[in-house]
Amino acid sequence: xxxxVNILVAGIAYGFVLFLMAGxxxxxxxxxxxxxxxxxxxxMVGGYAAALLIAKVGVPFIPAVxxxxxxxxxxxxxxxxxxxxxxYRAPELEQVLMTIGVVYVAIAAATYLVGPEQIAISVPxxxxxxxxxxxxxxxxxxxxxxxxxxxxLAGVVGLIEHTTFGAKIRAAVAxxxxxxxxxxxxxxxxxxxxxxxxxxxxLGGALSVKLVGLDPYFPIKFLTDLLIVVSVGGLGSLxxxxxxxxxxxxxxxxxxxxxxxxxxxILYATALIVLTVRPQGLAGRRQ
Amino acid sequence: xxxxxxxxxxxxIRERARWRSLEIAFWVAAACSYFVFPTHLVLLTQIIISGxxxxxxxxxxxYGGIPSFGHAxxxxxxxxxxxxxxxxxxxxxxxxxxxxxAVAGATGLLFSIVIARVHGAAMLMVTMCVGLLVYxxxxxxxxxxxxxxxxxxxxxxxxxxxxxxxxxGKTAFWYAYAxxxxxxxxxxxxxxxxxxxxxxxxxxxxxxxxxxxxxxxKRKMIAxxxxxxVAGLAGALLxxxxxxxxxxxxxxxxxxxTLIMLVVGGLGSLxxxxxxAALFVWLRDILSALNPVYWMFWLGLxxxxxxxxxxxxxxxAVAILSRRIRAMTGTAT
Numbered sequence: 001x002x003x004x005v006n007i008l009v010a011g012i013a014y015g016f017v018l019f020l021m022a023g024x025x026x027x028x029x030x031x032x033x034x035x036x037x038x039x040x041x042x043x044m045v046g047g048y049a050a051a052l053l054i055a056k057v058g059v060p061f062i063p064a065v066x067x068x069x070x071x072x073x074x075x076x077x078x079x080x081x082x083x084x085x086x087x088y089r090a091p092e093l094e095q096v097l098m099t100i101g102v103v104y105v106a107i108a109a110a111t112y113l114v115g116p117e118q119i120a121i122s123v124p125x126x127x128x129x130x131x132x133x134x135x136x137x138x139x140x141x142x143x144x145x146x147x148x149x150x151x152x153l154a155g156v157v158g159l160i161e162h163t164t165f166g167a168k169i170r171a172a173v174a175x176x177x178x179x180x181x182x183x184x185x186x187x188x189x190x191x192x193x194x195x196x197x198x199x200x201x202x203l204g205g206a207l208s209v210k211l212v213g214l215d216p217y218f219p220i221k222f223l224t225d226l227l228i229v230v231s232v233g234g235l236g237s238l239x240x241x242x243x244x245x246x247x248x249x250x251x252x253x254x255x256x257x258x259x260x261x262x263x264x265x266i267l268y269a270t271a272l273i274v275l276t277v278r279p280q281g282l283a284g285r286r287q
Numbered sequence: 288x289x290x291x292x293x294x295x296x297x298x299x300i301r302e303r304a305r306w307r308s309l310e311i312a313f314w315v316a317a318a319c320s321y322f323v324f325p326t327h328l329v330l331l332t333q334i335i336i337s338g339x340x341x342x343x344x345x346x347x348x349x350y351g352g353i354p355s356f357g358h359a360x361x362x363x364x365x366x367x368x369x370x371x372x373x374x375x376x377x378x379x380x381x382x383x384x385x386x387x388x389a390v391a392g393a394t395g396l397l398f399s400i401v402i403a404r405v406h407g408a409a410m411l412m413v414t415m416c417v418g419l420l421v422y423x424x425x426x427x428x429x430x431x432x433x434x435x436x437x438x439x440x441x442x443x444x445x446x447x448x449x450x451x452x453x454x455x456g457k458t459a460f461w462y463a464y465a466x467x468x469x470x471x472x473x474x475x476x477x478x479x480x481x482x483x484x485x486x487x488x489x490x491x492x493x494x495x496x497x498x499x500x501x502x503x504x505k506r507k508m509i510a511x512x513x514x515x516x517v518a519g520l521a522g523a524l525l526x527x528x529x530x531x532x533x534x535x536x537x538x539x540x541x542x543x544x545t546l547i548m549l550v551v552g553g554l555g556s557l558x559x560x561x562x563x564a565a566l567f568v569w570l571r572d573i574l575s576a577l578n579p580v581y582w583m584f585w586l587g588l589x590x591x592x593x594x595x596x597x598x599x600x601x602x603x604a605v606a607i608l609s610r611r612i613r614a615m616t617g618t619a620t
Contacts, residue, residue: 035408086595092408093354094594097550100543101590108584224419224539231412265423272416276401279409 005136007257008250013142015249016149017208019242021222022229023152024200026241030230031160031173032193034088035095038079039201040226041106041219046072046202047209048114051121061124065206072202077195085190103219110216121209141210148207153242156200160238169193173236228271234281243282304479309605310558314468317561321460328456332463334561334568336525339467341549341560342474343517348546349555350478351510352490353402356411356542357418358518363537364421365391365519370438370526371431378444384466384523391519392512394421399511403504415539422537438532452528459528466524467561470517474557477513486510547590553602562601 021043028036050068053059059067079102087095127141160166172179172186180186205218212222225248233244248267255266274282320331340362347353369387377383398417405413425432432438445451450458477483486506489496493503526532535541544567552563574582599606 035411083591083595090594092411093348093550096354096411097547097590098594100547101587101594104583104587104590106587108580108587111580111583220540224415227412227415231409235408261427263423263427265420265427268416268420268423272401272413272420275409275413275416276404279405279413 004254006138007254009136009138010142011250011253012246013139013145013249014211014253015246016142016145017204017211018225018229018249019149019245020145020152020204020207021201022226022233022241022245023156023204023238024197025226025230026233026236026238027156027160027197027200028194029227030233030235030237030241031169032088032190032197033173033235034084034194035092035099036084036197037096037099037223037227038102038106038219039197040205040222041103042072042076042198042201043205043208043222044106044110044214044216044218045075046205047121047214047218048110048119049202050206051119051209051214052114054122055119061122061127065203068206069199069203072205073195073199076198076201077191080191080194080198084194085187088190103223106219107216110218114216116216118213118215119209120213121206123210145207145211149242152200152203153238157238159196165189165192228268232271232274232281234284237281237283240281240283300479300484304475307558309562309602313558313561313565314471317464321464325455328460330568330572332456332460332528333525334565335460335463335467336521336528337545337548337568338561338564339463339470339524340518340521341545341552341564342471342557343514343521343560344545344549345554345557345560346474346477346517347510347514348549349557349559350483350490351486351507353507353510354411354414354546355514356415356546357421357539358414358514358545359537359539359541360418360421361391361395361515361518362522362525362541362545363425363532363534364394365522366526366532366536367425367432367438367522368519369523370441370532373441373443373527373530374438378442380443380446380462380527383443383527384520387523387526388516388520391522392516395515395519396508396512398515399508402511403507415542418537418539418542422534422539425537426534432534433532435534437534438526441526441530441532443527443530452530456528463524463528466520470520471557471561474517478557482506482509547586551589551593551600553600556602559600559602566601 021040024042025036025039028034028039046068049071050064053064053067054061083098083102087098090098123141127144129140130137131140131143132138160169168179168184168189171182172184172189176186205214229245229248230241232248233240233242248271251270252264252267255262256264259266278284317331317335321328324331340358343361344355344358347355347358365387368390369383372383372386401413401417402410426434429435443452446458446462450462452458452462478487485496485501486509488499488501489503489506496503496506522536525536548563548567549560550563551566552561553559570585571582574585593600
């Protein structure tokens with residue numbers, strides 16, 4: 001029984017890893033309606049930035065993670081200004097294929113610049129080891145991820161739901177022309193929102209390297225799982241993404257523990273059933 | 288008045304069914320390639336099979352406007368069905384092919400019930416889940432599918448009892464060519480039939496199609512089942528001609544690359560899938576031989592460039608070119 005609780009905790013922690021990465025996608029794909037297949041590529045940028053800053057430059061862990069988010073935001077914003085903004089009104093299929101093109105270029109660039117091998121990240125001593133909460137023993141790094149995830153959830157939900165910035169984004173998505181005629185610079189707004197999504201991707205990427213590793217194929221490996229998390233959660237709802245990510249992590253880890261021969265089958269079957277019964281996702285706002 | 292309208296409609300339908308020069312050019316060139324590149328028959332066979340698979344997706348996406356992000360599920364199911372049959376003692380090619388198509392088609396029919404319920408972005412996600420689901424199922428049943436090492440021990444009997452599969456892939460080439468061409472003709476018939484026209488009408492204006500008392504859900508289910516069947520036949524062809532089935536036939540990667548082939552070739556023309564496959568498989572062969580990373584890089588750049596500029600793929604580019612030439616020579620009618 002205690003073993004099961006520990007497995008469940010590990011599953012939930014994995015769900016938080018997914019949430020950290022999927023949170024940004026929930027903004028670009030979910031809120032802004034842009035079929036952004038390149039999201040995990042921005043997460044990879046963050047992961048490499050943090051790992052290399054720590055290993056080569058000797059930057060401490062926390063500043064390196066923050067720098068990773070900033071770098072991913074800058075890269076994301078430049079892509080948005082140069083390329084992506086031309087596709088906001090294009091059909092979904094064109095957005096999908098163009099961003100898949102970006103994924104391929106990113107994989108090639110990462111292989112060329114950093115090399116094809118897996119790289120690891122070193123974390124400070126206070127994040128190594130375990131801490132005890134009552135009867136449950138939890139890895140400090142996982143506990144740290146859960147805290148960051150909760151803080152992020154509160155922060156971003158607050159930003160989107162309770163600030164003028166968030167209200168403007170929601171307005172622009174609902175009716176772009178009307179929002180523009182109210183005097184809002186929609187182009188700049190979208191660029192800012194995209195940079196925010198990419199910053200979250202970079203942060204998630206940097207924090208997840210420790211648990212899931214990092215190599216140039218990262219953008220493809222996590223693409224499908226992140227898309228499932230965001231669409232099962234419901235497009236446009238960060239709370240839904242959070243719920244779906246934690247469920248996804250729990251079902252994945254516990255399912256693999258109880259029925260190892262079924263692998264990811266249970267997970268995808270669950271996702272398929274949810275999407276069939278509720279195409280708009282668990283907490284989706286629109287059909 | 289009505290007489291005139293019917294005559295016009297008949298003419299429009301005849302015009303749609305007319306063979307365009309690009310189609311004839313492709314099938315003639317494919318047949319000629321056998322004699323021009325006799326040492327590359329394996330690659331040429333791969334192009335034909337990938338083209339057939341891309342055409343199956345075209346029926347769905349190009350004509351029905353229904354995107355699929357997991358179509359490799361049906362390709363792989365057909366491949367495994369035909370492969371398993373041959374590995375367990377029944378190596379007759381044509382019946383094996385039919386079994387492959389039937390298994391994929393039946394699974395397609397089953398999933399089409401789900402597919403008909405959703406639309407838009409959810410469609411991509413649902414089809415993606417179907418693809419991942421089938422992949423996981425196959426990789427978790429190594430006793431049946433051979434798992435990561437692939438399904439081996441496929442022993443094919445001669446085609447029609449006469450043509451032995453040879454080491455150079457001569458029989459494999461003509462077998463794949465004949466089957467793909469026959470299915471191409473069948474797909475042309477479907478696309479030109481009232482059923483195919485209704486499917487296209489649904490893509491253009493679902494509300495109006497509903498008001499004509501045509502069921503969109505039924506059209507989608509039929510298109511999805513047919514498309515899955517053709518995909519399964521293409522997979523079965525691959526299994527029979529290469530005599531091995533790898534998990535890769537079911538992968539997300541294959542779904543995506545087929546989508547790319549189709550869009551590069553041109554949507555909604557049937558031949559576009561074949562043209563895109565020819566370009567894609569040929570380029571991949573050359574560039575991957577240099578360095579797999581080159582291939583990824585150029586593929587990405589080509590995709591971005593295509594989405595930024597020309598819409599309509601190779602077929603669209605040829606149409607624009609031929610219009611320009613006609614305008615220049617003044618023979619436009």
